Amino acid sequence: MQLMKISNWLCEDFFRRDVINVSTAVPNDNLIMERQSSIQVKGGQRKNQLKCDVESIAGCVSQRACVYCGARVVLNPVTDAIHLVHGPIGCASYTWDIRGSLSSGSELYRNSFCTDLKENDIIFGGEKKLARAIDELVEKYESELVFVYSTCVVGVIGDDLEAVCKTAAHKHGIQVLPVQSSGFIGNKSAGYRAACDALLRLIEPPGGARPINSRRPVKSVNYLGDFNLAGEAWIIKDYLKRIGVEVNVVFTGDSNYRDLKKAPEASLNIMQCAGSMSYMARRMEELYSIPSLQISFLGLEDTAASLCKIADFFGEPEMMRRAKELIKEETIAVQPEMERYHEKLAGKKAAIYVGGGFKAISLIKQFREIGINVVMVGTQTGQEEEYQTLHDISDDGTVILDDANPSELERFMTEKGAHLLVGGVKERPLAYKLGVAFIDHNHDRKHPLSGYVGAVNFAREVYSTVCSPVWKYARETGGGLYAAENSELPER
Amino acid sequence: MLDCTPKEIIKRSGGMINPAKTCQPIGAMYAALGIHNCLPHSHGSQGCCAYHRSHLTRHFREPVMATSSSFTEGASVFGGGGNLKTAIKNVFSIYNPDVMAVHTTCLSETIGDDLPSIIKGAEVPEGKLVIHASTPSYQGSHITGFSNMVKGMVTYLAKATRDEKKEQVNIIPGFVNPGDMREIKRLAGELGVRLIMFPDTSGVLDSPMTGKFNMFPVGGAKVEDIRDSGNSKLTIALGYYASSDSAHLLERNCQVPAITLKTPIGIKATDDFLMTLRSKFVQEIPNQLEEERGQLVDVITDNHHHFYGKKVALFGDPDILTGLTEFILSLGMQPVHVLTGTPAGTLTGSGIFEKEIKEMLAAAGHEGRVKAAGDLFELHQWIKNEPVDLLMGNTYGKYIARAEDLPFVRVGFPILDRGVHSYLPIVGYRGAMRLVEMISDTLLDRQDRDAADEDLELVM
Numbered sequence: 001m002q003l004m005k006i007s008n009w010l011c012e013d014f015f016r017r018d019v020i021n022v023s024t025a026v027p028n029d030n031l032i033m034e035r036q037s038s039i040q041v042k043g044g045q046r047k048n049q050l051k052c053d054v055e056s057i058a059g060c061v062s063q064r065a066c067v068y069c070g071a072r073v074v075l076n077p078v079t080d081a082i083h084l085v086h087g088p089i090g091c092a093s094y095t096w097d098i099r100g101s102l103s104s105g106s107e108l109y110r111n112s113f114c115t116d117l118k119e120n121d122i123i124f125g126g127e128k129k130l131a132r133a134i135d136e137l138v139e140k141y142e143s144e145l146v147f148v149y150s151t152c153v154v155g156v157i158g159d160d161l162e163a164v165c166k167t168a169a170h171k172h173g174i175q176v177l178p179v180q181s182s183g184f185i186g187n188k189s190a191g192y193r194a195a196c197d198a199l200l201r202l203i204e205p206p207g208g209a210r211p212i213n214s215r216r217p218v219k220s221v222n223y224l225g226d227f228n229l230a231g232e233a234w235i236i237k238d239y240l241k242r243i244g245v246e247v248n249v250v251f252t253g254d255s256n257y258r259d260l261k262k263a264p265e266a267s268l269n270i271m272q273c274a275g276s277m278s279y280m281a282r283r284m285e286e287l288y289s290i291p292s293l294q295i296s297f298l299g300l301e302d303t304a305a306s307l308c309k310i311a312d313f314f315g316e317p318e319m320m321r322r323a324k325e326l327i328k329e330e331t332i333a334v335q336p337e338m339e340r341y342h343e344k345l346a347g348k349k350a351a352i353y354v355g356g357g358f359k360a361i362s363l364i365k366q367f368r369e370i371g372i373n374v375v376m377v378g379t380q381t382g383q384e385e386e387y388q389t390l391h392d393i394s395d396d397g398t399v400i401l402d403d404a405n406p407s408e409l410e411r412f413m414t415e416k417g418a419h420l421l422v423g424g425v426k427e428r429p430l431a432y433k434l435g436v437a438f439i440d441h442n443h444d445r446k447h448p449l450s451g452y453v454g455a456v457n458f459a460r461e462v463y464s465t466v467c468s469p470v471w472k473y474a475r476e477t478g479g480g481l482y483a484a485e486n487s488e489l490p491e492r
Numbered sequence: 493m494l495d496c497t498p499k500e501i502i503k504r505s506g507g508m509i510n511p512a513k514t515c516q517p518i519g520a521m522y523a524a525l526g527i528h529n530c531l532p533h534s535h536g537s538q539g540c541c542a543y544h545r546s547h548l549t550r551h552f553r554e555p556v557m558a559t560s561s562s563f564t565e566g567a568s569v570f571g572g573g574g575n576l577k578t579a580i581k582n583v584f585s586i587y588n589p590d591v592m593a594v595h596t597t598c599l600s601e602t603i604g605d606d607l608p609s610i611i612k613g614a615e616v617p618e619g620k621l622v623i624h625a626s627t628p629s630y631q632g633s634h635i636t637g638f639s640n641m642v643k644g645m646v647t648y649l650a651k652a653t654r655d656e657k658k659e660q661v662n663i664i665p666g667f668v669n670p671g672d673m674r675e676i677k678r679l680a681g682e683l684g685v686r687l688i689m690f691p692d693t694s695g696v697l698d699s700p701m702t703g704k705f706n707m708f709p710v711g712g713a714k715v716e717d718i719r720d721s722g723n724s725k726l727t728i729a730l731g732y733y734a735s736s737d738s739a740h741l742l743e744r745n746c747q748v749p750a751i752t753l754k755t756p757i758g759i760k761a762t763d764d765f766l767m768t769l770r771s772k773f774v775q776e777i778p779n780q781l782e783e784e785r786g787q788l789v790d791v792i793t794d795n796h797h798h799f800y801g802k803k804v805a806l807f808g809d810p811d812i813l814t815g816l817t818e819f820i821l822s823l824g825m826q827p828v829h830v831l832t833g834t835p836a837g838t839l840t841g842s843g844i845f846e847k848e849i850k851e852m853l854a855a856a857g858h859e860g861r862v863k864a865a866g867d868l869f870e871l872h873q874w875i876k877n878e879p880v881d882l883l884m885g886n887t888y889g890k891y892i893a894r895a896e897d898l899p900f901v902r903v904g905f906p907i908l909d910r911g912v913h914s915y916l917p918i919v920g921y922r923g924a925m926r927l928v929e930m931i932s933d934t935l936l937d938r939q940d941r942d943a944a945d946e947d948l949e950l951v952m
Binding site: 055056057058059060061062063064065066067068069084087088089090091092093094095096107108110111112113114115116117118119121122129130131132133134135136137140141151152153155156157183184185186187406407410424425426428429430432433434435473474475478479480 | 493494495496498504505506507508509510511513514515516517518533536537538539540541542543544545546547549550553554555556557558559560561562563564565567568575576578579580581582583586587597598599602603628629630631633699700701702703704705706707833888891
């Protein structure tokens with residue numbers, strides 16, 4: 001990677017590649033028939049042929065979660081809220097402080113509150129217990145905001161969350177918002193939407209929503225879809241400040257009741273995680289006339305492009321000048337370290353299996369920056385447009401798949417000779433068992449992957465796992481004493 | 493993070509703050525993984541399955557495979573029978589396990605899916621098995637779920653096929669790590685007793701690196717062995733809460749006498765386990781085990797002055813806590829707070845947890861707070877009111893340990909923030925030796941950290 005490549009990160013789209021038609025269809029052995037249309041090979045099929053955004057097949061080992069999970073991950077970073085799970089204990093236990101979202105103030109969001117419904121509550125209804133729980137918690141923690149999450153069983157027994165929340169809000173003079181997140185009403189995406197609906201109610205000014213045009217600070221943006229994992233929102237806030245943009249509020253990383261209330265006052269929404277926040281952005285445009293830009297601060301290329309995109313939106317030459325200066329300064333600062341990793345990693349192959357499509361797109365570019373080609377890419381909840389983009393930017397022969405199960409991940413990683421998998425909790429030990437390195441891109445990590453510092457962290461993390469001495473034992477000898485006995489292991 | 497926990501204890505009735513338990517299905521999933529070539533299946537929404545797999549993956553750092561009925565709105569209105577039938581068909585055609593172990597969720601329980609009927613009406617390939625357990629999340633805890641799935645194994649699999657019982661013992665190990673199960677098998681093996689352990693997650697959730705991914709690792713109790721458990725001379729249930737019900741079911745169904753013992757944590761509980769085996773099967777305890785016991789007593793002697801009078805707070809699963817409390821007392825320490833999230837009265841007995849612990853404390857001349865169905869908010873309040881020198885429990889204890897600046901020993905389930913633990917036992921004499929090391933290292937590390945320069949000791 002030479003210094004001249006910096007120009008590539010200066011807001012130029014250099015990944016436009018022509019699609020070459022190579023007919024390599026996916027062989028169908030060991031695959032579920034219904035799953036075939038959710039898997040394709042770049043060059044083998046037309047790009048709009050991938051089936052996605054559909055229900056999973058019963059009986060598959062899906063890596064997907066539920067509506068409640070989607071709602072919880074989006075709302076949880078609101079730091080000073082009481083996040084009360086209305087349901088049996090499990091849903092609250094499994095989501096207790098699992099996000100790496102940092103706070104600059106309250107730590108209330110890191111507790112686990114649950115109505116812990118019992119058999120009697122299921123039979124006679126849980127509304128009274130819910131009302132008691134809200135009373136007790138509000139008294140104890142003096143919060144101005146309570147989110148009440150509906151779980152599967154609450155959706156079935158039909159507790160009137162709206163009514164309980166309304167009464168409680170009135171009684172305590174605070175905002176108590178129901179989150180309609182019963183697990184079975186869709187998949188994780190439906191949960192994102194339920195969370196956004198709760199947020200929209202939260203930010204609605206008294207008297208109802210209407211476009212707010214006057215008194216808007218001109219260069220104030222809301223930053224949507226960043227959850228301040230390991231302080232990522234702070235990194236981006238700093239960049240934006242340096243080019244002359246103020247961040248009004250982040251949805252929802254390190255956000256709080258007071259700041260969220262000011263959301264309608266911003267003049268622009270910028271959006272990192274599109275999967276969780278594009279609905280929010282669209283609604284805010286309708287309700288408050290706030291336009292939005294999709295950006296990405298993952299990797300050098302996307303970070304540079306995004307900063308330029310924002311500066312371009314405001315149309316100020318001075319801001320653009322500062323953006324380009326920042327890009328140059330930061331790029332040069334990380335260049336030596338990035339080059340070192342590039343040298344070590346060039347030619348390695350990566351597989352991607354993450355939650356949303358937009359993250360996968362950014363990751364492909366990020367891997368290229370350190371000399372790694374992606375040979376398999378999949379998501380849990382990617383949308384059609386995102387898969388088309390993935391198709392466009394992938395190399396020929398790349399396997400693209402939606403809602404994959406572990407057998408498929410195993411098969412394509414092995415077939416394609418991947419050295420590395422990037423994924424979440426459940427994928428890690430699967431990769432390790434195959435002697436494949438792993439990096440975590442899940443929502444419980446505690447190191448930032450955003451911006452320039454994130455790009456270096458990413459490269460360092462990739463390097464530390466791909467080049468770990470452990471693979472000498474794991475891969476070459478399969479952990480055993482006699483290497484020869486495992487000679488059929490794929491070469492890496 | 494726990495700065496807001498008030499010292500003043502007020503009665504609460506609106507649910508849990510920072511739970512000390514989780515829900516039934518994860519226990520059922522863990523138990524099912526202890527059958528060889530078995531795929532656990534969660535009959536409900538996808539989230540449950542994903543959460544249970546993630547949580548088990550974090551604790552064991554191993555791949556955890558399970559399928560889901562992937563409920564949607566349709567299933568929750570019209571019943572999940574269709575989903576389960578499709579799932580059964582898919583599971584056997586794609587993954588080809590020997591056994592599919594279905595457990596319910598709060599959703600499928602509430603809409604009233606009749607699992608035995610659905611399973612009977614499903615097409616199960618020749619020679620393959622579908623077993624099930626009813627595990628509503630709004631009853632009991634993960635321990636109850638474990639117990640229910642083991643009962644499912646007994647109901648579906650165990651058979652008495654001969655008049656005379658075989659010279660073999662069934663051991664139901666309870667909700668313990670694969671490392672513990674290995675150790676229990678080793679102890680019985682040293683005595684030369686033929687044993688059938690089920691469930692047995694050793695070899696499944698502590699499988700070695702081979703460079704390959706096995707959907708079904710080599711470990712787990714074999715179906716033919718669980719079948720044969722109906723012909724055994726005795727069943728030893730380790731842990732009242734996780735294992736006793738299934739042992740008694742086996743007694744009723746197949747006339748195999750059942751004995752419930754404490755999870756063998758510490759000297760006395762391990763002695764009881766071995767002496768029970770001896771009394772029924774063999775004459776002698778082998779020298780190897782005599783030696784291990786002697787070593788354990790030796791290390792306790794060598795270190796007992798570090799332990800004397802130290803106040804301890806313990807929390808976790810009830811079967812682990814009864815063993816641990818007894819052991820802590822035997823070290824000369826004082827368990828002043830003992831709390832489990834699992835309700836005590838939902839299984840066959842009622843409230844025995846609190847009674848049993850209180851009796852142990854009284855016998856040692858101590859008093860302490862004991863509670864079942866509690867939460868960590870309450871434990872934290874107790875500690876604020878009566879401070880302790882050491883906290884022992886699962887990973888979630890780290891918040892309290894930090895807030896109160898307490899030395900903390902991780903033991904139990906889940907441990908999400910440390911590795912290796914699931915490979916190494918805390919049961920048996922060697923497990924006890926490991927506990928002695930963990931406890932004394934933690935206390936002495938703290939003493940070193942807090943010592944003024946002039947007080948820092950080289951030899952402790």
